[in-house]
Amino acid sequence: MSWNSLKFLKLKPFGLIFFIIFFSSMISACSPLSIRESKEIKPVTKTNFIMGSLVKITVYDEDIDESVFNRVFNRIQEIENKMTINKVTPQGEIIRLNNSAGHDFVELSGETFFILEKGKYYGEITQGKFDITIGPIVKLWNIDTENAAIPDGEEIIQKLPLVDYRKLELDQEQKKAKLSEEGMMVDLGAIAKGYAADEAAKILIDAGIKHAIINLGGNILTIGSKPDGSLFRLGLQDPFQERNINMAVVRLNNQSLVSSGTYEKFFEANGKKYHHIIDPKTGYPVENELVSVSIITEKSIDADALSTSVFLLGLEKGMDLVEKLPNTEAVFVTSAKKVFVSSGINKDIFELVNEDYQLELKR
Amino acid sequence: MITLKKGDLLIILLLLVAGIVWFIQDSLRSDTEGSLAVIEVEGKRVQTLSMDENGRYKINLPNDKSMEVMVENNEIWVLEETVDCPQKICVRTGKISKPGETIVCLPNKTVIYIEGFANTNVDDISF
Numbered sequence: 030m031s032w033n034s035l036k037f038l039k040l041k042p043f044g045l046i047f048f049i050i051f052f053s054s055m056i057s058a059c060s061p062l063s064i065r066e067s068k069e070i071k072p073v074t075k076t077n078f079i080m081g082s083l084v085k086i087t088v089y090d091e092d093i094d095e096s097v098f099n100r101v102f103n104r105i106q107e108i109e110n111k112m113t114i115n116k117v118t119p120q121g122e123i124i125r126l127n128n129s130a131g132h133d134f135v136e137l138s139g140e141t142f143f144i145l146e147k148g149k150y151y152g153e154i155t156q157g158k159f160d161i162t163i164g165p166i167v168k169l170w171n172i173d174t175e176n177a178a179i180p181d182g183e184e185i186i187q188k189l190p191l192v193d194y195r196k197l198e199l200d201q202e203q204k205k206a207k208l209s210e211e212g213m214m215v216d217l218g219a220i221a222k223g224y225a226a227d228e229a230a231k232i233l234i235d236a237g238i239k240h241a242i243i244n245l246g247g248n249i250l251t252i253g254s255k256p257d258g259s260l261f262r263l264g265l266q267d268p269f270q271e272r273n274i275n276m277a278v279v280r281l282n283n284q285s286l287v288s289s290g291t292y293e294k295f296f297e298a299n300g301k302k303y304h305h306i307i308d309p310k311t312g313y314p315v316e317n318e319l320v321s322v323s324i325i326t327e328k329s330i331d332a333d334a335l336s337t338s339v340f341l342l343g344l345e346k347g348m349d350l351v352e353k354l355p356n357t358e359a360v361f362v363t364s365a366k367k368v369f370v371s372s373g374i375n376k377d378i379f380e381l382v383n384e385d386y387q388l389e390l391k392r
Numbered sequence: 393m394i395t396l397k398k399g400d401l402l403i404i405l406l407l408l409v410a411g412i413v414w415f416i417q418d419s420l421r422s423d424t425e426g427s428l429a430v431i432e433v434e435g436k437r438v439q440t441l442s443m444d445e446n447g448r449y450k451i452n453l454p455n456d457k458s459m460e461v462m463v464e465n466n467e468i469w470v471l472e473e474t475v476d477c478p479q480k481i482c483v484r485t486g487k488i489s490k491p492g493e494t495i496v497c498l499p500n501k502t503v504i505y506i507e508g509f510a511n512t513n514v515d516d517i518s519f
Contacts, residue, residue, distance in 0.1 A: 071509055077435035078501040083494070085503070087516065102435065175478050247519035255515075264492065266519035272485040273493040278514055286518045293519060323518060 070256050077102045080109045080222055081173075082246025086229070089240035089256050097236040101229045105245070108228060111141055112221040114164060114214065123215050127164065131211030134200060142204045144217060144224050144330070145197065151220075151334040152194035154350065159338035160309035164214025165191045169312075172305040177296040179303065185312035188212075192309045223287060223333025226250040230329075243329075247293070249286040250329040260378070267383060268292045268320040268362055276383040277360065277368070285329035289336035290321030290362075306340050317343040318363045324351070325358040325374075335359075344369060362386070427491065428507045429468045431461070433500070443468065443489070443506070453500045461504065468504060470495060492516050 074087045075098040084105060086098055110120040117124060122141045129135050137145070148161035165188040169180035196209040208215065226245045230252055233241050241252040242261060251261045260282045264275030268290050279286055291304040291314075308315040322340040326332040335357065339347035344361050351359040351371045360379065361369040366386045370379060381388060396404075431439040431451055441449055443466045450460050459482075460474040467487040475483060475497070482497040482504075491508025492515055 071507075074430070074505065074507065075435070076432045076503045076505070078498070081498070083496045083498070083503055085494070085505070085516070242516045244516050247517070249516055249518045261516075262514045264514035264517040266517055272481075272495075272519065273488055273517060275514060275517060279518070288518045290519070 075102075077105075079105045080113075080225060080246065081115075082222065083244070084229075084246070085242075085244040086233070087242045087244070088233070088238055090238050091256075093238060094236065097233060097238070100236075101232050104228055104232055105225045108140070108221065108225045111138065112144065112217045114216055123217060126206055126208060127214045130208035130213040132207075134198070134203075134205040134207040136203070136205050139204060140224070140228075142199070142206065144220060145199060145206055145215070147224075147330055147334065148215075148217065148220055149194050149197060149199065151338050155338045155342060157194065157309060158341040159219070159334060160192055160194045161215050161217060161220065162192050162194050162197055162208070162213055163219075163307060163309050164216035165212060166307055166309070166312045167216050167218065168214065170303070170305075170307065172296060172303070173294045177303075179298050189312050192312075219337040220330060220334045222246055222248050223285070223328070223330035226285065226329035226333075245329075247288065248329060248333055249281070251281045251284060251286075254282050264382075265323055265360065266290070266292070266321070269366075276362070276386050277379060277381050279323070279325065279360070280378045281325065284325050284327060285332040286323060286325050287329065287332035287336045288321055288323040289340045292320065306337060308341055315341050318365070319344060319347075319361060320364050321362045322347065323360040325360075327356050331357070427466075429461075429463065429488075429504055430507050431502070431504050433502045435501075440507075441468065451502070453502060457500065459497075459500070459502075468495075468506075470497075470504075490514075 070089055072087045072089045073093065074085060077084045079102060084102065086101055110118040111122045113121065114123055114127060122137050126135045151159040152161065166185065169184055169188060171177045191210060191213045196213060197215065198207045198209060200206065222245045226243050226248055227250065229243050230250055233252055239253045240256050243250040249263055254260050260280035263279045263281055263286050265277040265279060266288065267274045267276035289306060291306065294305040295302050304314045306315050307313065319340055322336055324332040324335040324339060326335065339351060339359060342350060348369065348371060351357050358373045359371045360374065367389050368381065368386050369389050427443045429441045429443055430437060433453060439449065439451060441463055443463060446464045448460055448462050450458055452458050460471045462469055462471055467489045469487040470482045472480065472483045477497065477499045482495050485495045488495055488506060490513060491506045493506055495504040
């Protein structure tokens with residue numbers, strides 16, 4: 030370029046310098062706009078270990094009061110204390126309920142009663158495939174502890190009659206509950222984390238937070254979207270690979286995503302894998318063609334309970350249930366790496382990122 | 393008619409170069425570049441490691457235990473010979489490098505994650 034071509038601008042040397050400064054900053058400011066904008070959003074993450082899981086809260090809002098994280102962690106701890114059957118605490122309501130099995134009604138807090146009601150509801154709509162009175166069987170298997178081992182078959186047969194959600198009596202008026210037979214045991218392991226995530230979200234929202242991800246042991250609950258309006262992108266763990274390797278990406282907006290899979294918690298014995306999703310009808314880990322089920326709902330308590338429910342129901346009955354429920358979607362992955370999705374899932378919110386998997390349209 | 397002297401040209405050139413350098417730096421500082429690995433034990437941040445500083449680092453765990461991690465080529469992982477938990481899930485997790493990925497050790501209440509910006513491939517993982 031010849032300097033003469035600048036003549037038409039009629040710039041004096043100072044003007045020219047200003048022009049160049051302006052031009053240079055235009056290049057810097059405009060072109061990488063997308064990078065710059067998102068770079069300014071640096072989410073704040075805090076972690077803790079509660080309910081036997083990693084709790085990871087990521088907030089995308091600016092200028093947040095970080096005391097909110099501790100309030101969330103304390104709240105989740107409070108829920109654990111009430112719901113756990115693994116350690117005795119003065120607040121332990123489910124332990125009290127279990128200890129009074131076959132004898133007395135136990136007074137419960139509103140939230141414990143609410144979770145029990147939800148648990149029974151999922152028992153009903155799955156004809157008992159989901160059963161919060163699975164406790165006696167879960168104790169036999171000890172999965173997820175160092176003592177995991179195949180229980181004696183006789184013992185399983187003995188305990189099976191104690192598993193029946195219909196024998197959990199709920200007194201709606203007085204918020205009391207009773208297990209009708211001695212030895213019965215409620216275990217909220219398949220639903221309590223979902224409830225805790227919902228409660229965590231309430232605290233964050235009350236603190237004015239509009240963009241966040243709550244990750245409670247792999248259960249995801251999102252608040253809003255990202256600050257730029259785009260949806261959160263959540264990876265779905267590849268059931269056949271190491272942690273952190275995804276087979277698909279799901280976009281969420283104010284929704285929960287919970288997965289249940291055979292890869293999650295298991296132990297090996299006699300050359301066979303025993304996973305943690307136990308069929309209340311048989312007392313053994315369920316065996317069907319599925320390796321993972323992921324559920325998308327608004328409330329995390331529903332996604333949590335449904336991921337186990339639908340896994341136990343299997344592909345066909347599970348899909349039927351999902352299609353009947355409002356605002357509920359599901360992704361099924363089979364051992365043959367076939368992927369089935371419910372009718373509300375389209376390419377805008379779901380994409381496979383591993384070519385080994387094949388999306389099947391209809392069964 | 394403007395006449396440019398040597399000094400003017402020099403200033404113009406300097407400003408142009410400055411602008412270009414600014415632009416290039418800006419576009420490079422994305423994703424993994426300059427990201428941090430955060431190590432938290434029992435909810436407390438005990439260490440942050442720059443992902444572009446290769447090395448072997450010791451992490452103190454509860455009950456006077458410890459483990460070591462390796463940072464190399466923008467990846468971080470737990471060294472198997474340095475952990476003594478039963479399942480070694482942290483080791484089996486392998487290497488992580490991107491925001492959203494985590495290495496979790498439940499028995500030692502320890503998590504390692506990559507701190508990043510919002511424009512990542514995935515924001516978190518459901519498992």
